[in-house]
Amino acid sequence: MKRIVFRADGNLQIGYGHFVRTLGLAALVRDEFDCVYATQKPTSYQLSEINKICSQVIELSDNGNHFQEFLNHLNSDDIVVLDNYFFNSQYQIKIKEKGCKLIYIDDHNDKDYVCDVLINNIPGFPYESFKKKDYTRLCLGTDYALLRDEFFNPKYRTIKKKPNTIFMSFGGADFFNISEKIMTFLEEMNLFSEIHLLIGDAYKFFPSLEKFRNLKIYKNINANEVATLIANSDVCIVPASSLLNETASIGSKILLGFFAENQVQPYNYFVDNNLAIGIGDYRSLNFNFFKEKIEEVMKSNFLIENQKKVYNYQQYTNLKKVFYDL
Structure with a gap:
Protein backbone atom coordinates (compact mmCIF):
# COMPACT_ATOMS: atom_id res chain seq x y z
CA MET A 1 0.00 0.00 0.00
CA LEU A 146 -10.94 20.66 3.31
CA LEU A 147 -13.77 19.04 5.19
CA ARG A 148 -13.60 16.15 7.60
CA ASP A 149 -15.23 12.95 6.39
CA GLU A 150 -18.24 13.38 8.69
CA PHE A 151 -19.28 16.60 6.97
CA PHE A 152 -19.93 14.75 3.72
CA ASN A 153 -22.76 12.80 5.35
CA PRO A 154 -26.11 14.01 3.94
CA LYS A 155 -27.98 12.94 7.09
CA TYR A 156 -27.06 16.22 8.75
CA ARG A 157 -29.05 18.15 6.17
CA THR A 158 -32.20 16.25 7.18
CA ILE A 159 -32.05 17.25 10.87
CA LYS A 160 -34.71 19.78 11.78
CA LYS A 161 -33.24 22.93 13.25
CA LYS A 162 -34.37 24.03 16.70
CA PRO A 163 -35.84 27.55 16.79
CA ASN A 164 -33.95 30.10 18.87
CA THR A 165 -30.76 28.06 19.15
CA ILE A 166 -27.24 29.16 18.30
CA PHE A 167 -23.99 27.36 17.55
CA MET A 168 -20.87 29.49 17.73
CA SER A 169 -17.11 29.09 17.85
CA PHE A 170 -14.20 31.48 17.39
CA GLY A 171 -11.32 29.02 17.12
CA GLY A 172 -9.71 26.79 19.67
CA ALA A 173 -7.84 29.63 21.36
CA ASP A 174 -10.14 32.64 20.79
CA PHE A 175 -7.30 34.95 21.80
CA PHE A 176 -9.54 38.05 21.66
CA ASN A 177 -12.24 36.40 23.81
CA ILE A 178 -14.88 37.11 21.19
CA SER A 179 -16.97 34.44 22.91
CA GLU A 180 -17.62 36.70 25.89
CA LYS A 181 -18.37 39.70 23.68
CA ILE A 182 -20.95 37.84 21.59
CA MET A 183 -22.48 36.19 24.66
CA THR A 184 -22.94 39.64 26.23
CA PHE A 185 -24.80 40.80 23.10
CA LEU A 186 -26.94 37.65 22.96
CA GLU A 187 -27.91 37.88 26.61
CA GLU A 188 -28.95 41.49 26.15
CA MET A 189 -31.16 40.49 23.21
CA ASN A 190 -32.71 37.63 25.23
CA LEU A 191 -34.03 35.83 22.14
CA PHE A 192 -32.26 32.48 22.33
CA SER A 193 -33.13 29.55 24.55
CA GLU A 194 -29.97 27.51 23.82
CA ILE A 195 -26.47 28.70 22.95
CA HIS A 196 -23.77 26.15 22.16
CA LEU A 197 -20.14 27.31 22.26
CA LEU A 198 -17.29 25.19 20.92
CA ILE A 199 -13.85 25.97 22.33
CA GLY A 200 -10.44 24.30 22.40
CA ASP A 201 -7.66 23.53 24.86
CA ALA A 202 -6.07 26.93 24.33
CA TYR A 203 -9.08 28.95 25.51
CA LYS A 204 -8.02 30.79 28.69
CA PHE A 205 -11.09 32.86 29.59
CA PHE A 206 -13.42 30.37 31.28
CA PRO A 207 -14.19 32.64 34.29
CA SER A 208 -15.58 35.30 31.93
CA LEU A 209 -18.29 32.88 30.75
CA GLU A 210 -19.58 31.69 34.12
CA LYS A 211 -22.07 34.56 34.38
CA PHE A 212 -24.06 33.55 31.28
CA ARG A 213 -27.23 31.50 31.41
CA ASN A 214 -28.39 29.31 28.50
CA LEU A 215 -24.76 28.69 27.54
CA LYS A 216 -23.43 25.17 26.98
CA ILE A 217 -19.68 24.83 26.43
CA TYR A 218 -18.06 21.99 24.47
CA LYS A 219 -14.36 21.12 24.25
CA ASN A 220 -12.51 18.43 22.25
CA ILE A 221 -15.69 16.80 20.95
CA ASN A 222 -15.53 14.65 17.84
CA ALA A 223 -16.59 15.66 14.35
CA ASN A 224 -19.93 13.83 14.55
CA GLU A 225 -20.81 15.78 17.68
CA VAL A 226 -19.77 19.08 16.07
CA ALA A 227 -21.81 18.32 12.95
CA THR A 228 -24.85 17.44 15.05
CA LEU A 229 -24.62 20.71 17.01
CA ILE A 230 -24.38 22.69 13.76
CA ALA A 231 -27.23 20.79 12.13
CA ASN A 232 -29.56 21.35 15.10
CA SER A 233 -28.85 25.06 15.48
CA ASP A 234 -31.02 27.78 13.99
CA VAL A 235 -28.11 30.23 13.56
CA CYS A 236 -24.34 29.67 13.41
CA ILE A 237 -21.93 32.45 14.36
CA VAL A 238 -18.40 31.69 13.15
CA PRO A 239 -15.25 33.28 11.68
CA ALA A 240 -14.20 32.85 8.06
CA SER A 241 -12.00 29.86 8.91
CA SER A 242 -12.38 26.09 8.51
CA LEU A 243 -15.53 26.40 10.62
CA LEU A 244 -17.10 28.31 7.75
CA ASN A 245 -16.74 25.34 5.39
CA GLU A 246 -18.14 22.98 8.01
CA THR A 247 -21.23 25.06 8.78
CA ALA A 248 -21.90 25.77 5.10
CA SER A 249 -21.49 22.13 4.04
CA ILE A 250 -24.34 21.14 6.35
CA GLY A 251 -26.46 24.15 5.43
CA SER A 252 -26.75 26.92 8.01
CA LYS A 253 -27.94 30.45 8.52
CA ILE A 254 -24.44 31.81 9.05
CA LEU A 255 -23.57 35.07 10.75
CA LEU A 256 -19.99 35.62 9.64
CA GLY A 257 -17.13 37.79 10.87
CA PHE A 258 -13.35 37.85 10.92
CA PHE A 259 -10.51 38.64 13.33
CA ALA A 260 -7.43 37.81 11.22
CA GLU A 261 -6.10 39.08 7.91
CA ASN A 262 -6.29 35.70 6.16
CA GLN A 263 -10.02 35.52 6.96
CA VAL A 264 -10.94 38.70 5.05
CA GLN A 265 -10.91 37.18 1.56
CA PRO A 266 -13.20 34.20 2.33
CA TYR A 267 -15.39 36.53 4.37
CA ASN A 268 -15.88 38.83 1.39
CA TYR A 269 -16.53 35.92 -0.96
CA PHE A 270 -19.25 34.38 1.21
CA VAL A 271 -20.97 37.69 1.91
CA ASP A 272 -20.78 38.90 -1.70
CA ASN A 273 -22.21 35.60 -2.99
CA ASN A 274 -25.11 35.47 -0.50
CA LEU A 275 -23.74 32.46 1.36
CA ALA A 276 -23.57 34.24 4.73
CA ILE A 277 -24.61 37.48 6.43
CA GLY A 278 -21.55 39.55 7.31
CA ILE A 279 -20.85 41.50 10.49
CA GLY A 280 -17.26 42.54 9.71
CA ASP A 281 -14.40 42.57 12.20
CA TYR A 282 -15.44 40.92 15.47
CA ARG A 283 -12.91 43.03 17.37
CA SER A 284 -14.69 46.30 16.59
CA LEU A 285 -18.27 44.99 16.49
CA ASN A 286 -20.89 46.99 18.44
CA PHE A 287 -24.19 45.82 19.86
CA ASN A 288 -26.59 47.77 17.61
CA PHE A 289 -25.02 46.47 14.40
CA PHE A 290 -24.89 42.93 15.79
CA LYS A 291 -28.58 43.08 16.75
CA GLU A 292 -29.52 44.32 13.28
CA LYS A 293 -27.56 41.56 11.56
CA ILE A 294 -28.70 38.69 13.76
CA GLU A 295 -32.31 39.67 13.15
CA GLU A 296 -31.51 39.65 9.44
CA VAL A 297 -29.82 36.25 9.45
CA MET A 298 -32.70 34.62 11.32
CA LYS A 299 -34.92 35.39 8.31
CA SER A 300 -32.34 34.35 5.70
CA ASN A 301 -33.36 30.81 4.73
CA PHE A 302 -32.05 31.52 1.22
CA LEU A 303 -28.51 31.15 2.58
CA ILE A 304 -29.00 27.41 3.06
CA GLU A 305 -30.30 26.93 -0.48
CA ASN A 306 -27.34 28.86 -1.90
CA GLN A 307 -24.87 26.83 0.18
CA LYS A 308 -26.28 23.53 -1.12
CA LYS A 309 -25.35 24.59 -4.66
CA VAL A 310 -21.75 25.20 -3.60
CA TYR A 311 -21.41 22.20 -1.26
CA ASN A 312 -22.93 19.33 -3.20
CA TYR A 313 -20.45 16.75 -1.83
Whole structure:
Protein backbone atom coordinates (compact mmCIF):
# COMPACT_ATOMS: atom_id res chain seq x y z
CA MET A 1 0.00 0.00 0.00
CA LYS A 2 1.44 3.36 -1.06
CA ARG A 3 2.41 5.64 1.80
CA ILE A 4 1.20 9.22 2.37
CA VAL A 5 3.14 11.31 4.88
CA PHE A 6 1.16 14.23 6.28
CA ARG A 7 3.10 17.12 7.83
CA ALA A 8 1.43 19.84 9.93
CA ASP A 9 1.67 21.22 13.45
CA GLY A 10 -0.74 22.23 16.19
CA ASN A 11 -0.52 23.29 19.81
CA LEU A 12 -2.06 25.62 22.38
CA GLN A 13 -0.19 28.63 20.97
CA ILE A 14 -0.97 28.29 17.25
CA GLY A 15 -4.21 26.32 17.50
CA TYR A 16 -5.14 23.11 15.71
CA GLY A 17 -6.57 24.32 12.39
CA HIS A 18 -3.86 22.92 10.10
CA PHE A 19 -3.66 19.75 12.14
CA VAL A 20 -7.40 19.04 12.05
CA ARG A 21 -7.83 19.64 8.33
CA THR A 22 -4.88 17.48 7.27
CA LEU A 23 -5.97 14.70 9.60
CA GLY A 24 -9.43 14.99 8.04
CA LEU A 25 -7.82 14.59 4.63
CA ALA A 26 -6.01 11.48 5.88
CA ALA A 27 -9.33 10.03 7.00
CA LEU A 28 -10.68 10.36 3.45
CA VAL A 29 -7.93 8.17 1.95
CA ARG A 30 -6.84 5.84 4.78
CA ASP A 31 -8.58 2.82 3.23
CA GLU A 32 -6.54 3.10 0.02
CA PHE A 33 -3.21 4.42 1.37
CA ASP A 34 -0.94 3.89 4.37
CA CYS A 35 -1.25 7.23 6.19
CA VAL A 36 1.60 8.48 8.40
CA TYR A 37 1.54 11.75 10.34
CA ALA A 38 4.58 13.90 11.16
CA THR A 39 4.32 16.79 13.61
CA GLN A 40 6.40 18.74 16.11
CA LYS A 41 6.13 17.62 19.73
CA PRO A 42 2.50 16.37 19.56
CA THR A 43 0.19 16.85 22.53
CA SER A 44 -1.72 13.95 24.07
CA TYR A 45 -4.82 15.18 22.20
CA GLN A 46 -2.98 15.06 18.87
CA LEU A 47 -1.56 11.60 19.51
CA SER A 48 -5.00 10.29 20.38
CA GLU A 49 -6.52 11.72 17.20
CA ILE A 50 -3.66 10.60 14.92
CA ASN A 51 -3.78 7.03 16.22
CA LYS A 52 -7.44 6.77 15.24
CA ILE A 53 -6.56 7.31 11.58
CA CYS A 54 -2.87 6.84 10.82
CA SER A 55 -0.59 3.81 11.11
CA GLN A 56 2.38 5.78 12.48
CA VAL A 57 3.30 9.04 14.18
CA ILE A 58 6.61 10.75 13.44
CA GLU A 59 7.45 13.03 16.36
CA LEU A 60 9.67 15.92 15.29
CA SER A 61 11.69 18.34 17.41
CA ASP A 62 10.11 21.67 18.30
CA ASN A 63 13.13 23.59 17.00
CA GLY A 64 14.75 24.25 13.63
CA ASN A 65 15.97 20.66 13.37
CA HIS A 66 12.48 19.52 12.37
CA PHE A 67 13.07 20.43 8.72
CA GLN A 68 15.94 17.96 8.24
CA GLU A 69 14.41 15.37 10.57
CA PHE A 70 11.35 15.22 8.37
CA LEU A 71 13.43 14.78 5.20
CA ASN A 72 15.28 11.90 6.85
CA HIS A 73 12.02 10.02 7.36
CA LEU A 74 10.92 10.17 3.72
CA ASN A 75 11.07 7.34 1.18
CA SER A 76 11.46 7.99 -2.52
CA ASP A 77 8.00 6.73 -3.46
CA ASP A 78 6.06 8.61 -0.76
CA ILE A 79 3.32 11.11 -1.35
CA VAL A 80 3.99 14.06 0.97
CA VAL A 81 1.33 16.53 2.16
CA LEU A 82 2.60 19.80 3.67
CA ASP A 83 0.32 22.21 5.49
CA ASN A 84 1.94 25.30 6.96
CA TYR A 85 3.03 28.74 5.78
CA PHE A 86 6.78 28.29 6.28
CA PHE A 87 7.41 25.58 3.65
CA ASN A 88 9.08 27.73 0.98
CA SER A 89 10.06 26.72 -2.54
CA GLN A 90 13.57 25.63 -1.45
CA TYR A 91 12.10 23.15 1.02
CA GLN A 92 9.58 21.93 -1.55
CA ILE A 93 12.49 21.28 -3.91
CA LYS A 94 14.31 19.21 -1.27
CA ILE A 95 11.27 16.98 -0.90
CA LYS A 96 10.94 16.61 -4.66
CA GLU A 97 14.65 15.73 -4.89
CA LYS A 98 13.95 12.78 -2.56
CA GLY A 99 11.73 11.40 -5.33
CA CYS A 100 8.46 12.12 -3.53
CA LYS A 101 5.24 13.44 -5.00
CA LEU A 102 4.29 16.63 -3.18
CA ILE A 103 0.92 18.13 -2.29
CA TYR A 104 1.07 21.56 -0.64
CA ILE A 105 -1.90 23.06 1.24
CA ASP A 106 -1.74 26.84 1.50
CA ASP A 107 -4.20 29.65 2.23
CA HIS A 108 -2.09 32.22 0.36
CA ASN A 109 -0.62 32.75 -3.09
CA ASP A 110 2.66 34.32 -1.99
CA LYS A 111 5.24 31.64 -2.87
CA ASP A 112 6.90 30.01 -5.84
CA TYR A 113 5.13 26.64 -5.91
CA VAL A 114 7.17 23.71 -7.17
CA CYS A 115 4.83 21.06 -5.73
CA ASP A 116 2.90 18.59 -7.89
CA VAL A 117 -0.44 19.79 -6.51
CA LEU A 118 -1.41 22.97 -4.69
CA ILE A 119 -4.66 22.86 -2.71
CA ASN A 120 -5.95 26.30 -1.74
CA ASN A 121 -9.56 26.14 -0.56
CA ILE A 122 -9.81 29.88 0.08
CA PRO A 123 -12.25 31.15 -2.57
CA GLY A 124 -11.49 34.14 -4.77
CA PHE A 125 -7.85 33.66 -5.85
CA PRO A 126 -7.47 34.03 -9.65
CA TYR A 127 -5.73 31.08 -11.30
CA GLU A 128 -3.17 33.38 -12.90
CA SER A 129 -2.16 34.90 -9.55
CA PHE A 130 -0.07 31.83 -8.60
CA LYS A 131 3.64 31.48 -9.44
CA LYS A 132 4.10 27.81 -10.20
CA LYS A 133 5.78 25.21 -12.36
CA ASP A 134 4.09 24.07 -15.57
CA TYR A 135 3.44 20.67 -14.01
CA THR A 136 1.86 22.06 -10.82
CA ARG A 137 -1.85 21.36 -10.68
CA LEU A 138 -3.96 24.00 -8.94
CA CYS A 139 -6.96 22.83 -6.90
CA LEU A 140 -8.67 26.04 -5.88
CA GLY A 141 -11.71 27.27 -4.00
CA THR A 142 -14.73 25.65 -2.42
CA ASP A 143 -14.67 22.66 -4.79
CA TYR A 144 -11.67 21.53 -2.72
CA ALA A 145 -12.95 22.57 0.71
CA LEU A 146 -10.94 20.66 3.31
CA LEU A 147 -13.77 19.04 5.19
CA ARG A 148 -13.60 16.15 7.60
CA ASP A 149 -15.23 12.95 6.39
CA GLU A 150 -18.24 13.38 8.69
CA PHE A 151 -19.28 16.60 6.97
CA PHE A 152 -19.93 14.75 3.72
CA ASN A 153 -22.76 12.80 5.35
CA PRO A 154 -26.11 14.01 3.94
CA LYS A 155 -27.98 12.94 7.09
CA TYR A 156 -27.06 16.22 8.75
CA ARG A 157 -29.05 18.15 6.17
CA THR A 158 -32.20 16.25 7.18
CA ILE A 159 -32.05 17.25 10.87
CA LYS A 160 -34.71 19.78 11.78
CA LYS A 161 -33.24 22.93 13.25
CA LYS A 162 -34.37 24.03 16.70
CA PRO A 163 -35.84 27.55 16.79
CA ASN A 164 -33.95 30.10 18.87
CA THR A 165 -30.76 28.06 19.15
CA ILE A 166 -27.24 29.16 18.30
CA PHE A 167 -23.99 27.36 17.55
CA MET A 168 -20.87 29.49 17.73
CA SER A 169 -17.11 29.09 17.85
CA PHE A 170 -14.20 31.48 17.39
CA GLY A 171 -11.32 29.02 17.12
CA GLY A 172 -9.71 26.79 19.67
CA ALA A 173 -7.84 29.63 21.36
CA ASP A 174 -10.14 32.64 20.79
CA PHE A 175 -7.30 34.95 21.80
CA PHE A 176 -9.54 38.05 21.66
CA ASN A 177 -12.24 36.40 23.81
CA ILE A 178 -14.88 37.11 21.19
CA SER A 179 -16.97 34.44 22.91
CA GLU A 180 -17.62 36.70 25.89
CA LYS A 181 -18.37 39.70 23.68
CA ILE A 182 -20.95 37.84 21.59
CA MET A 183 -22.48 36.19 24.66
CA THR A 184 -22.94 39.64 26.23
CA PHE A 185 -24.80 40.80 23.10
CA LEU A 186 -26.94 37.65 22.96
CA GLU A 187 -27.91 37.88 26.61
CA GLU A 188 -28.95 41.49 26.15
CA MET A 189 -31.16 40.49 23.21
CA ASN A 190 -32.71 37.63 25.23
CA LEU A 191 -34.03 35.83 22.14
CA PHE A 192 -32.26 32.48 22.33
CA SER A 193 -33.13 29.55 24.55
CA GLU A 194 -29.97 27.51 23.82
CA ILE A 195 -26.47 28.70 22.95
CA HIS A 196 -23.77 26.15 22.16
CA LEU A 197 -20.14 27.31 22.26
CA LEU A 198 -17.29 25.19 20.92
CA ILE A 199 -13.85 25.97 22.33
CA GLY A 200 -10.44 24.30 22.40
CA ASP A 201 -7.66 23.53 24.86
CA ALA A 202 -6.07 26.93 24.33
CA TYR A 203 -9.08 28.95 25.51
CA LYS A 204 -8.02 30.79 28.69
CA PHE A 205 -11.09 32.86 29.59
CA PHE A 206 -13.42 30.37 31.28
CA PRO A 207 -14.19 32.64 34.29
CA SER A 208 -15.58 35.30 31.93
CA LEU A 209 -18.29 32.88 30.75
CA GLU A 210 -19.58 31.69 34.12
CA LYS A 211 -22.07 34.56 34.38
CA PHE A 212 -24.06 33.55 31.28
CA ARG A 213 -27.23 31.50 31.41
CA ASN A 214 -28.39 29.31 28.50
CA LEU A 215 -24.76 28.69 27.54
CA LYS A 216 -23.43 25.17 26.98
CA ILE A 217 -19.68 24.83 26.43
CA TYR A 218 -18.06 21.99 24.47
CA LYS A 219 -14.36 21.12 24.25
CA ASN A 220 -12.51 18.43 22.25
CA ILE A 221 -15.69 16.80 20.95
CA ASN A 222 -15.53 14.65 17.84
CA ALA A 223 -16.59 15.66 14.35
CA ASN A 224 -19.93 13.83 14.55
CA GLU A 225 -20.81 15.78 17.68
CA VAL A 226 -19.77 19.08 16.07
CA ALA A 227 -21.81 18.32 12.95
CA THR A 228 -24.85 17.44 15.05
CA LEU A 229 -24.62 20.71 17.01
CA ILE A 230 -24.38 22.69 13.76
CA ALA A 231 -27.23 20.79 12.13
CA ASN A 232 -29.56 21.35 15.10
CA SER A 233 -28.85 25.06 15.48
CA ASP A 234 -31.02 27.78 13.99
CA VAL A 235 -28.11 30.23 13.56
CA CYS A 236 -24.34 29.67 13.41
CA ILE A 237 -21.93 32.45 14.36
CA VAL A 238 -18.40 31.69 13.15
CA PRO A 239 -15.25 33.28 11.68
CA ALA A 240 -14.20 32.85 8.06
CA SER A 241 -12.00 29.86 8.91
CA SER A 242 -12.38 26.09 8.51
CA LEU A 243 -15.53 26.40 10.62
CA LEU A 244 -17.10 28.31 7.75
CA ASN A 245 -16.74 25.34 5.39
CA GLU A 246 -18.14 22.98 8.01
CA THR A 247 -21.23 25.06 8.78
CA ALA A 248 -21.90 25.77 5.10
CA SER A 249 -21.49 22.13 4.04
CA ILE A 250 -24.34 21.14 6.35
CA GLY A 251 -26.46 24.15 5.43
CA SER A 252 -26.75 26.92 8.01
CA LYS A 253 -27.94 30.45 8.52
CA ILE A 254 -24.44 31.81 9.05
CA LEU A 255 -23.57 35.07 10.75
CA LEU A 256 -19.99 35.62 9.64
CA GLY A 257 -17.13 37.79 10.87
CA PHE A 258 -13.35 37.85 10.92
CA PHE A 259 -10.51 38.64 13.33
CA ALA A 260 -7.43 37.81 11.22
CA GLU A 261 -6.10 39.08 7.91
CA ASN A 262 -6.29 35.70 6.16
CA GLN A 263 -10.02 35.52 6.96
CA VAL A 264 -10.94 38.70 5.05
CA GLN A 265 -10.91 37.18 1.56
CA PRO A 266 -13.20 34.20 2.33
CA TYR A 267 -15.39 36.53 4.37
CA ASN A 268 -15.88 38.83 1.39
CA TYR A 269 -16.53 35.92 -0.96
CA PHE A 270 -19.25 34.38 1.21
CA VAL A 271 -20.97 37.69 1.91
CA ASP A 272 -20.78 38.90 -1.70
CA ASN A 273 -22.21 35.60 -2.99
CA ASN A 274 -25.11 35.47 -0.50
CA LEU A 275 -23.74 32.46 1.36
CA ALA A 276 -23.57 34.24 4.73
CA ILE A 277 -24.61 37.48 6.43
CA GLY A 278 -21.55 39.55 7.31
CA ILE A 279 -20.85 41.50 10.49
CA GLY A 280 -17.26 42.54 9.71
CA ASP A 281 -14.40 42.57 12.20
CA TYR A 282 -15.44 40.92 15.47
CA ARG A 283 -12.91 43.03 17.37
CA SER A 284 -14.69 46.30 16.59
CA LEU A 285 -18.27 44.99 16.49
CA ASN A 286 -20.89 46.99 18.44
CA PHE A 287 -24.19 45.82 19.86
CA ASN A 288 -26.59 47.77 17.61
CA PHE A 289 -25.02 46.47 14.40
CA PHE A 290 -24.89 42.93 15.79
CA LYS A 291 -28.58 43.08 16.75
CA GLU A 292 -29.52 44.32 13.28
CA LYS A 293 -27.56 41.56 11.56
CA ILE A 294 -28.70 38.69 13.76
CA GLU A 295 -32.31 39.67 13.15
CA GLU A 296 -31.51 39.65 9.44
CA VAL A 297 -29.82 36.25 9.45
CA MET A 298 -32.70 34.62 11.32
CA LYS A 299 -34.92 35.39 8.31
CA SER A 300 -32.34 34.35 5.70
CA ASN A 301 -33.36 30.81 4.73
CA PHE A 302 -32.05 31.52 1.22
CA LEU A 303 -28.51 31.15 2.58
CA ILE A 304 -29.00 27.41 3.06
CA GLU A 305 -30.30 26.93 -0.48
CA ASN A 306 -27.34 28.86 -1.90
CA GLN A 307 -24.87 26.83 0.18
CA LYS A 308 -26.28 23.53 -1.12
CA LYS A 309 -25.35 24.59 -4.66
CA VAL A 310 -21.75 25.20 -3.60
CA TYR A 311 -21.41 22.20 -1.26
CA ASN A 312 -22.93 19.33 -3.20
CA TYR A 313 -20.45 16.75 -1.83
CA GLN A 314 -18.24 17.10 -4.92
CA GLN A 315 -15.37 17.94 -2.57
CA TYR A 316 -15.24 14.33 -1.37
CA THR A 317 -14.60 13.01 -4.89
CA ASN A 318 -12.32 15.89 -5.88
CA LEU A 319 -10.00 15.54 -2.88
CA LYS A 320 -9.68 11.77 -3.19
CA LYS A 321 -8.95 12.10 -6.92
CA VAL A 322 -5.97 14.37 -6.14
CA PHE A 323 -4.25 11.37 -4.53
CA TYR A 324 -5.38 8.80 -7.10
CA ASP A 325 -4.01 10.94 -9.96
CA LEU A 326 -0.54 10.98 -8.36
